[in-house]
């Protein structure tokens with residue numbers, strides 16, 4: 235397995251949640267240990283070494299752009315069948331975020347001479363099928379997401395760290411910072427609403 239492949243897989247896994255909690259934690263540790271630049275001309279981020287900062291940026295954009303675009307499609311698929319007002323409100327905002335992340339990162343990649351392949355991964359396709367299923371409740375879909383990322387700050391930390399590492403490409407650096415803020419906001423919203431709905435269900439059950 236080469237480095238690029240591993241990097242793409244990890245980002246896809248982060249987006250669609252297919253990696254186990256244990257794997258995710260060990261990857262977090264490797265981010266922590268490996269995410270620093272060095273003086274030898276190479277560049278390290280996400281626990282991987284790249285020939286240059288530019289190479290790391292291009293690989294990042296190549297992985298994130300299609301994943302975010304697919305995220306937008308997935309959230310819209312859920313919106314088509316979503317019947318819960320409070321969840322609908324959040325999904326309408328999150329769908330826009332995901333799609334604009336995909337567009338903005340694709341545009342940046344193009345500026346750097348790369349090309350965003352908008353091919354959808356198998357994981358993304360499965361996620362879309364799950365979310366557009368009208369027989370699964372909105373609460374279950376929200377709960378699945380909240381359970382997958384119980385600690386939003388820890389989940390998003392590698393993105394903030396990556397932004398901090400960028401010293402040459404100040405344009406991408408600021409894009410990644412705002413992207414990380416958006417993703418953090420989305421995960422916090424998901425967890426807070428899920429907790430509120432879980433509490434409300436408990437209250438209803440006690441009152442019954």
Ligand SMILES: [Fe+2]
Nearest residue numbers: 302305332417
């Ligand atoms: Fe996203």
